[in-house]
Amino acid sequence: LGNGPGDPIVCKKTVDNIKEVLKSSQLKPIFGICLGHQLLATAIGCKTFKMKYGNRGHNLPCIHNGTKRCFMTSQNHGYCVNTETLNS
Template structure:
């Protein structure tokens, strides 16, 4: 069992109720792995105190190569997002 937070449209800041629900999962005694894709990742980051922001241009409809450093294997990723997590808002 685990929790999968999928992608979706919109600004992660307006998903306050969902972020609160994710926080409840964190505080649960029933530990489960959590995985977030795009908006799901941004909501997961928000639940641990990170800030998100609207990108100036966003990434729309282009593919980017992504290198797995351990295996040196390259994967193509499809990009379509307009918000990101501010890495400087992360607690060490």
């Protein structure tokens, strides 16, 4: 699921569609980037919140565990998933 911008809570139709996909008996892995990650979290019942200060424009290295190859990631988000709303 792709990037934003936006507040995941206002994307109700998208969240409803994700819920339907998650119910499928032929479920495949789903990868969410930024807003996509927040939409996935919202679809499983998590809450999101607007950060006091967004994380804007940071480029950070990320090492792939399988290949040890380093990729540069661009950090740019204003919302977070409240980890206290995760189900175990």
